[in-house]
Amino acid sequence: MKDFIRIRGLSKKFGNFLAVDNVDLDIERGELFSILGGSGCGKTTLLRMLAGFELPTSGTIEIDGVDVTNQPPYERHVNMMFQSYAVFPHMTVEKNIGYGLRKERMPRPEIAKRVDEMLELVQLQELRSRKPDQLSGGQRQRVALARALIKQPKVLLLDEPLAALDKKLRERTQFELMNIQDELGITFVVVTHDQEEAMTLSSRIAVMDRGQFRQIGTPKEIYEFPSNRFVAEFIGTINTFRGHVAAKEEDSISVDSSEAGVTLTALGKQLVEEGQEIEIAIRPEKIFISKEKPDDGDAVCLPGVVDDLGYRGNRSLYRIRLESGKIVQVSSQNRRRSVTRFLEWDDRVWISWRPRSAVVLLD
Amino acid sequence: MWRKAIIAAPYLWLLVFFLAPFAIVLRISLADPVIAQPPYSPTYSPDSFTFLLTDKLYAITYLRSVVMAAGATLLCLLLGFPMAYGIARCSPATRSMLLLLIILPFWISFLLRVYAWMGLMNNYGAINNLLMWLGVVDQPVQLMYTDFAIFVGLAYSYLPFMILPLYATLERMDLDLVEAAQDLGASRSRAFWDVTWPLARPGVIAGCLLVFIPAMGEYVIPYLLGGSESLLIGRVLFDEFFVNRDWPLASAVAVILLLLLVVPIVLLQRYQARDQEGTA
Amino acid sequence: MNRQSRFIISVLAFGYAFLYIPLVLVIVYSFNDSSIATVWGGFSTRWYGELLRNDQILDAALLSLRIALTSATMATVLGTMAGLALARFRRFRGRTLFSGMITSPMVMPEVITGLSLLLLFVTLQQLTGWPGQRGFGTITIAHTTFSMAYVAIIVQSRLMAMDESLEEAAMDLGGHPLRVIFDITLPLIAPAMIAGWLLAFTLSLDDLVIASFVSGPGSSTLPMYIFSKVKLGVSPDINALATLIILFISIGVLLSWLVARRRV
Numbered sequence: 001m002k003d004f005i006r007i008r009g010l011s012k013k014f015g016n017f018l019a020v021d022n023v024d025l026d027i028e029r030g031e032l033f034s035i036l037g038g039s040g041c042g043k044t045t046l047l048r049m050l051a052g053f054e055l056p057t058s059g060t061i062e063i064d065g066v067d068v069t070n071q072p073p074y075e076r077h078v079n080m081m082f083q084s085y086a087v088f089p090h091m092t093v094e095k096n097i098g099y100g101l102r103k104e105r106m107p108r109p110e111i112a113k114r115v116d117e118m119l120e121l122v123q124l125q126e127l128r129s130r131k132p133d134q135l136s137g138g139q140r141q142r143v144a145l146a147r148a149l150i151k152q153p154k155v156l157l158l159d160e161p162l163a164a165l166d167k168k169l170r171e172r173t174q175f176e177l178m179n180i181q182d183e184l185g186i187t188f189v190v191v192t193h194d195q196e197e198a199m200t201l202s203s204r205i206a207v208m209d210r211g212q213f214r215q216i217g218t219p220k221e222i223y224e225f226p227s228n229r230f231v232a233e234f235i236g237t238i239n240t241f242r243g244h245v246a247a248k249e250e251d252s253i254s255v256d257s258s259e260a261g262v263t264l265t266a267l268g269k270q271l272v273e274e275g276q277e278i279e280i281a282i283r284p285e286k287i288f289i290s291k292e293k294p295d296d297g298d299a300v301c302l303p304g305v306v307d308d309l310g311y312r313g314n315r316s317l318y319r320i321r322l323e324s325g326k327i328v329q330v331s332s333q334n335r336r337r338s339v340t341r342f343l344e345w346d347d348r349v350w351i352s353w354r355p356r357s358a359v360v361l362l363d
Numbered sequence: 364m365w366r367k368a369i370i371a372a373p374y375l376w377l378l379v380f381f382l383a384p385f386a387i388v389l390r391i392s393l394a395d396p397v398i399a400q401p402p403y404s405p406t407y408s409p410d411s412f413t414f415l416l417t418d419k420l421y422a423i424t425y426l427r428s429v430v431m432a433a434g435a436t437l438l439c440l441l442l443g444f445p446m447a448y449g450i451a452r453c454s455p456a457t458r459s460m461l462l463l464l465i466i467l468p469f470w471i472s473f474l475l476r477v478y479a480w481m482g483l484m485n486n487y488g489a490i491n492n493l494l495m496w497l498g499v500v501d502q503p504v505q506l507m508y509t510d511f512a513i514f515v516g517l518a519y520s521y522l523p524f525m526i527l528p529l530y531a532t533l534e535r536m537d538l539d540l541v542e543a544a545q546d547l548g549a550s551r552s553r554a555f556w557d558v559t560w561p562l563a564r565p566g567v568i569a570g571c572l573l574v575f576i577p578a579m580g581e582y583v584i585p586y587l588l589g590g591s592e593s594l595l596i597g598r599v600l601f602d603e604f605f606v607n608r609d610w611p612l613a614s615a616v617a618v619i620l621l622l623l624l625v626v627p628i629v630l631l632q633r634y635q636a637r638d639q640e641g642t643a
Numbered sequence: 644m645n646r647q648s649r650f651i652i653s654v655l656a657f658g659y660a661f662l663y664i665p666l667v668l669v670i671v672y673s674f675n676d677s678s679i680a681t682v683w684g685g686f687s688t689r690w691y692g693e694l695l696r697n698d699q700i701l702d703a704a705l706l707s708l709r710i711a712l713t714s715a716t717m718a719t720v721l722g723t724m725a726g727l728a729l730a731r732f733r734r735f736r737g738r739t740l741f742s743g744m745i746t747s748p749m750v751m752p753e754v755i756t757g758l759s760l761l762l763l764f765v766t767l768q769q770l771t772g773w774p775g776q777r778g779f780g781t782i783t784i785a786h787t788t789f790s791m792a793y794v795a796i797i798v799q800s801r802l803m804a805m806d807e808s809l810e811e812a813a814m815d816l817g818g819h820p821l822r823v824i825f826d827i828t829l830p831l832i833a834p835a836m837i838a839g840w841l842l843a844f845t846l847s848l849d850d851l852v853i854a855s856f857v858s859g860p861g862s863s864t865l866p867m868y869i870f871s872k873v874k875l876g877v878s879p880d881i882n883a884l885a886t887l888i889i890l891f892i893s894i895g896v897l898l899s900w901l902v903a904r905r906r907v
Binding site: 365370372373377382383388391401442443446448461463464465466467468471473474475476480481485487488519522551572581582583587597617624631636 | 659662664669672728732735741742744746747753758762765769784785787791795820821848852866870873874876877881885892893895
């Protein structure tokens, strides 16, 4: 069966507020799927409906061919790792991890064996008889993970799994999570507001806004080919130029943009008509910056002035003011080591990019 | 099913033993007193209320109760605010000790605490002995069985109710706010009235209501410390019921007392509900 | 030290003196040999001896203890249920009335609560024959009613402060909701329930006015007995009794404070 989780027409209303708005989603077995969005976008409500804590107002959820829409959480083969970890404070690490199996009335020796395996998987063997208040945040997170995995769920739900950890630990845990997922082959559904986390972890991402998906795709697709302005701006930084389609060729279009001051070309066979108002978007790191006008016939070249600049160690950020007054952000790698700056405030510069780097945004 | 049971048990209990009794009080307040068992008629008449509202004595008693309760509340506030403020500014260790000493009397029998003042304010009690020894007076001053004694008794008994909510708001308050006000040019007292007082207001209101409401219906303190002619409404209710056996009149007294207290009680509940949400 | 803190310290000193001097004097005078309670006649423990020989006091104390134990336990059970319902069951019919009824007994003047409960018992007796006589049963019911409010508030605020995802996690791991209450919720709110029980116990031991209304002839609680004595003025054996109660409660409160402080 291809689609392991099938969500159809799913909506959730709280009073008059539509938290999740008629959503369809398919997730394959073994995927590490992320739902990415800002606070209040409906991602947590969606996750809680998958877990069974909220009943949908309408629509269906199918997991592994079984309709679970109205199943209570304690009957679903789905487990969750909570944002607060929700490690039971009055139970030891061992008791916490074994809780789910005890509820299944599994024989004690079997429980002990499985708990041992889990302790080993998350490397908490030495801490087995500690209480949660004697654990660090990272250790508690691993208890929560082991506790959710021990029931061998069909789907593991993770609500902001790394938000409570500090930056260094977060990076390490990211890879641990991926390894465990790889080893066990369980389908992971992660909810997060952190785009970097989603980009590193996931096989696919759904970007959510106001209860709806704005784009679903691999991290690369989402970043390089955002299908709309919301996704383009939500993931990373992007410069946009508003304009009218001047001409349509076989695999490129020309756009007249007063913001840019020139005609821009972009690749792609988008469904646009001549005269339609659209936006051309370009990421800061795709833009080159130089003091002389580059002699590249294909490239889009615009003159400007350095309005502001910032040094970030591995790269420098520039804000370039075009003649139209529009500010363009440019990010360039600092490949050479140097104490003097390559550019200063108010320097006249040229910025340029390859047409294939630009994206056409329709809305 | 089990959820319904969890709600239903306390719900039914309160319906039967809290709400239904009020309906009965209201019913009996509209009956006539008769010599029978139980001593009220099955008929309806507003006589008890007309009697209460026309007899000046009752109006004066209600008014006296309001004045006494309000006076005691003010006394508690004047003493309680600086105390709560002082406790909130102590180091955490001292603070918890001082707080314990505020709560401790609350656990000790109310009746015995009132009783303690009887020994203190007696004509030959500790206060008069001290005053005479100091030579301030050469005759015992009449303290017991005066309104002054009631004021002191009320303030003494209900002081913890004032301090605790005040302390809770003052402790939560960010000290930086006062310093910020001073940094921006406010004098010490200006900073107090501009910052501390407005932020402490929820605690002040809750504390005042917690003192005022029970003080209004107080029975023990006026009975033990007040004179026989210093009537307060709680005692009138008690006496109408037990001494005069006029159940309808006692019920009517209760109904009017409750009407007087509806506004403060609802106010207090609103503050407490807000506080609960605030800490959640 | 500035003027402000000197003022605060003097008020604190005065306030604590105000709270404690009366109690200290009661303790001192309980060792007074003189039978005129306000005149010092030398040190003696004779009033403690008389106390032990006074059967009325012992009977009243026993009745008060029985009522306090029963009503505190019932109040804890009902109050915990009410606290759970208010904190965890978001919406149910009659919720507004329910939460109003929970908190009202706490702020209701005692004379009103007492009168209304007595009238209820009288009416019930006329209609059903129950309660045949007023005493242990009626006082216990009255005390349960007003002290369950305190338990409910304490439990509710503990639950509000508690992470609800703990209970959800247990459910997610296969615990039936009712099971989860016993596995997770109750163990975690146990300290609040104990605090509530102790408060209910003390409130019951302490109550005079409500018990006076709903008790019948022949059943006097300890406060009722004390009141009947002190109405007539200061008396030395009540000083002795008060001293015992004050010391007993102070030690209890201090101990539980020390235990609580060590655990934190």
